Amino acid sequence: MQTPDLLHLTHTAAGSEINCPGPSLSGKALPIIVTTVNNADNLGGCRINLTYNASVVHVSGVLQGDMDYLTYNIDNGTGWMTAIALNDSGLNGDIVFANIELNAVGIKGEETLLDITVIQLIDTGFNPIDHTVIDGTFIIEEDTEAPTVTDASASPDTILNDNGRPRAPGTNTTTLSVTVTDAHSGVANVTIDLSSIGGYANEPMVRERKTDTWTVSVNAVAGINLTHHLTVNATDDKGNFNDSVYITLTVLRRGDVCRNNVIDNNDVIYIARYLADLEPECSNPPGVLVTDVVGLSGDARGDSIVDLMDALYLARYIAGLEGEP
Structure with missing residues (x-):
């Protein structure tokens, strides 16, 4: 101006x-x-x-x-x-x-x-x-200024992969959020590229009522054992867009205790050594998020504890006797 x-x-x-x-x-x-x-x-x-x-x-x-x-x-x-x-x-x-x-x-x-x-x-x-x-x-x-995008975040910023088997509530979904403003024309729409985690490349985000915050809840069926930069695209009423901001999200494979994107005997042995107080596993305990794969009576949601049941489930999965964690 x-x-x-x-x-x-x-x-x-x-x-x-x-x-x-x-x-x-x-x-x-x-x-x-x-x-x-x-x-x-x-x-x-x-x-x-x-x-x-x-x-x-x-x-x-x-x-x-x-x-x-x-x-x-x-x-x-x-x-x-x-x-x-x-x-x-x-x-x-x-x-x-x-x-x-x-x-x-x-x-x-x-x-x-x-x-x-x-x-x-x-x-x-x-x-x-x-x-x-x-x-x-x-x-x-003509308005030629793109919207301003700030406060990009994922809550939580690390989730489990989703394969259809039940998980503990909140462990396999996250809420992605950004603040979008446009002083001249107003914000027309905001989308996010979820293709790297198995979603749509232009997934719509929804504006929270009476705010400048746009959100969407997502899960991940792909891109496992990776940290993703999910690109946000904010467009104003004049067609100007800003796609320079991304949200960081890490997707872990449930049961992959050793974090090599494979569930094998090494994961079972790691849990067993941890339970036996053997170094170095006892001083580097496996994360409950990934390792808690089963609860009492086979509850697929787990029980927020890393114990012998989790090691047994992984051993049975490797033997083809249980489904993927």
Whole structure:
């Protein structure tokens, strides 16, 4: 967004030039447009009219500059405003006549002429100051800024693979979360690439009510024994997107105590040595998340304990007598 000095009154030896270059805007921004008189010589008073297309821009206010007695009237219904300011002792140099607030109300690509008419420009001797007028243009630019994505997280950030066999609640699912904001156009949708864990490449995330937080709950049927960077893609209402942020998630194989992505006799032996208080297994206990594969009476959800039942289940699985943990 550009906010150059607008309604520029430049006083020269040959007279005064009134110049209105005009800004370009994104969305519904509210720029403050500075109306200045450059190289003023004993400036005592100024009154101007400004006309514009009211379907593109509105004047929302006029703020006092260096001059006194600021008085203004705005009619956004017809696209017209007038402003008057005085100084009883006369001002010299570069003078801020007023600060005009403009608010874009149209759509991208629309523009309007900012048509200036100087009613009076006088010095303190009550003499008119000669001037010329150069009108300007107000343009609403297309939004080109992508949404901002922050606070990317997985809770929990490590889960078990999902093969259809029951797990302890919360051990094979996670909630992925991001905060997405877009100051100009609004957020249209947020997706996440779950293809590396067996999901969709553009899984939709859901916005939590009255917040900027987007979430989705997922499990993992692929990408086992790996840490994944799951890319988030946030798109705004203008089609601008941000896919530079990812969520980190680690997927473990249940029963793979040695973490080599294979369930074999080494895993059974590790649990047995741990239970027998043998080094180094006893000082490096296996994680309950991976090792707790069965509970009492064969409960597939486990019992949050690493014991002989878990070693037996893995031995029976290796022998083809039980299903995959």
